[in-house]
Amino acid sequence: MGEKDKAYVEIYDTTLRDGTQAEDVNLSVEDKIQVALKLDELGIDYIEGGWPGSNPKDVQFFREIRNYHLGWAKIAAFGSTHMAKYRAEEDPNLRALIEAQTPVITIFGKTWDVHVRDALRITLERNLELIRDSLAYLRPHAERLFYDAEHFFDGFKANSDYALATLKKAIEGGADCLVLCDTNGGTLPQEIAEIIKEVRSRLGKDISLGIHAHNDSDTAVANSLMAVSVGARHVQGTINGFGERCGNANLCSIIPGLVLKMGFKCKAGEPERLRRLTEVSRFVFEIANLPHNKYLPYVGRSAFAHKGGVHVSAVSRNPETYEHIRPELVGNSQRILISDLAGKSNVLYKARQFGISLSAEDPVVKEIVVRLKERENEGYQYEAAEASFELLMRRIVEGRKETFGFFDLISFRVLDVKRLEDERSLVEATVRLKVRGEEEHTAAVGNGPVNALDNAVRKALLAFYPELADMELEDYKVRVLAGEPGTAAKVRVLIQSKDGEDRWGTVGVSHDIIEASWQALVDAIIYKLLKSRRKRLEAA
Known part of the structure; x- marks a missing residue:
């Protein structure tokens, strides 16, 4: 050249x-x-x-x-x-x-x-x-x-x-x-x-x-x-x-x-x-709160996706037969649309990035790929919610419960009351958690249901985990997912959080916007607590 x-x-x-x-x-x-x-x-x-x-x-x-x-x-x-x-x-x-x-x-x-x-x-x-x-x-x-x-x-x-x-x-x-x-x-x-x-x-x-x-x-x-x-x-x-x-x-x-x-x-x-x-x-x-264009060259989900029988057979033997570059070079992955062969390279790459020890032969890699496919089919997307993806991997690799033992949910309730047309709604959240063997029952108001939930959870957890004081919810986005029409549709909630050191994104999906928000909110808190725990262990 x-x-x-x-x-x-x-x-x-x-x-x-x-x-x-x-x-x-x-x-x-x-x-x-x-x-x-x-x-x-x-x-x-x-x-x-x-x-x-x-x-x-x-x-x-x-x-x-x-x-x-x-x-x-x-x-x-x-x-x-x-x-x-x-x-x-x-x-x-x-x-x-x-x-x-x-x-x-x-x-x-x-x-x-x-x-x-x-x-x-x-x-x-x-x-x-x-x-x-x-x-x-x-x-x-x-x-x-x-x-x-x-x-x-x-x-x-x-x-x-x-x-x-x-x-x-x-x-x-x-x-x-x-x-x-x-x-x-x-x-x-x-x-x-x-x-x-x-x-x-x-x-x-x-x-x-x-x-x-x-x-x-x-x-x-x-x-x-x-x-x-x-x-x-x-x-x-x-x-x-x-x-x-x-x-x-x-x-x-x-x-x-x-x-x-x-x-x-x-x-x-x-x-x-x-x-x-x-x-x-x-x-x-x-x-930008827009769906990713899967047909984009190089970076689209379909850029290296193979469905036709002749194509699948050929790329299984030699990917160069129907791929102009190796997808891993641009962070993408080959997808065989009728099998479970796709995704392992991405999982291994992310595992290294997250400090999780995995080998290509480890059966847990396949389990992660299968779970990831299930979650994506349900509407989850992790590109701007890597904290949630790391937690998903750790839950599978380490056999962890959803909240990693930091707390357990007993129940939550959100009340949104509006009395007069020209008055603001009054939003109150009540949360019952089990933390270190103790039941915490708290309530808080907020500017909307998610803010009220966040305030109530923090109120319950701060005495046990003071590090949550410097965590902020920085951004909140909701996207209606294709599927059932109108108000019956699923929604995906993306939450961006930050503290004095970094930022992280978490995601939740449900037909219920409050439930989806709760999933993303809990992941944001768990990620912060895990980060603080690792920092303490490294210092020790």
């Missing part, structure tokens, strides 16, 4: 900004923090957090993310060139970018002369000044400064001289990388290649180029890979291809394509990190 073997490609994620422009994708500040931390673990080089000049939520994100240590990724703030009525130093948008205090700043500007005349309603020369002056003003405030050439390919096809003139002004302004954007998503791969080759020919092969592709022609991934093949070394996209209209280039396909197919390097393509790809894909779907 020659020089390509040594080439590093920067991966720039814009899920938290461009991705949230997708229909049905809405992320809170806390959601965005969780996703950013997951992307950092994956090895993403740059994480675009949002547009601080456009809304308070993104301002809060940039403020909050400073409280976290990222091991690899750098946070980027996004904005536009300054408004024509201002000078660069007077523009509130540029000031907001600086105030975000991010090491990376990305701004976009107009490349297509039609947009300059019809959208901005300024002269072509004035637009060139906006590009150069905005970048020059931001240059001292950023470790890395990226310029997104909006509508570049459409602009180049309409007026190549002007499109190239905008890039030259970006270079004058001090941009580290010129990111060529297929904003309308209508350019095909062969056009991408031809245009990038011409750009490099006319501006010089030493300029740093990137690609930002949208998926309106279903070619965003192909366009991104093609751009790299002809010289781009910076790729922008989103996890799962989330984005406006038909979405953005899907990094879950681009990263393995670059590394496994084309011989390029990136941090997220290192073997240990690449094995997290499927987990990250499912995590982002879960945080």
Whole structure:
């Protein structure tokens, strides 16, 4: 593969900004923090957090993310060139970018002369000044400064001289990388290649180029890979291809394509990190409270699923017959839909991660796989609820009861009383537990049934387990599962918890939303208590 073997490609994620422009994708500040931390673990080089000049939520994100240590990724703030009525130093948008205090700043500007005349309603020369002056003003405030050439390919096809003139002004302004954007998503791969080759020919092969592709022609991934093949070394996209209209280039396909197919390097393509790809894909779907698309390449549940008799027979002898890569490389697994052969590699991988000693020959592995299949059939999903999956494994391996001996439930009751239409409901939970041989009978009120239950359980347990005082329920999501219609349907409850050291997710499933919430709540508490117990044993 020659020089390509040594080439590093920067991966720039814009899920938290461009991705949230997708229909049905809405992320809170806390959601965005969780996703950013997951992307950092994956090895993403740059994480675009949002547009601080456009809304308070993104301002809060940039403020909050400073409280976290990222091991690899750098946070980027996004904005536009300054408004024509201002000078660069007077523009509130540029000031907001600086105030975000991010090491990376990305701004976009107009490349297509039609947009300059019809959208901005300024002269072509004035637009060139906006590009150069905005970048020059931001240059001292950023470790890395990226310029997104909006509508570049459409602009180049309409007026190549002007499109190239905008890039030259970006270079004058001090941009580290010129990111060529297929904003309308209508350019095909062969056009991408031809245009990038011409750009490099006319501006010089030493300029740093990137690609930002949208998926309106279903070619965003192909366009991104093609751009790299002809010289781009910076790729922008989103996890799962989330984005406006038909979405953005899907990094879950681009990263393995670059590394496994084309011989390029990136941090997220290192073997240990690449094995997290499927987990990250499912995590982002879960945080967005959307069902995972099982048909996604590389990371979908169906990506390596085999059902036809000829296929099953062939892959049983040699997986390469119907699999283009080994699924384990991206953290996925082969699934034989009519047998119990699937899942062992994932279970063993997670066991190592959780510190559980298991060998491939251990019969308990098969028992875990069978139980996992049963739970998934019931509606459980563990991608964003790894604490519940670890507890499931430990219960099977160690022969533990549901609550690991910390306490036993005798009963609980939740009363939700509403007297007048314009008054808030009064919610009270009563819990009876057996703790260390003693019966605890407590009651508490709360803002809703789950909060009331949480308060009542803590009230019963705190005297025995004071470490629960620093545990918080951080997020709560409910999803109605396909099956029975309307209010008879099952629900899946996902709870995110945290303490002073880490975060964990737990899950519950039931036709009864209170029962599902109880399952997730109990798992969250048990996980915290087990964590504290291990810490004490290690200290001793």
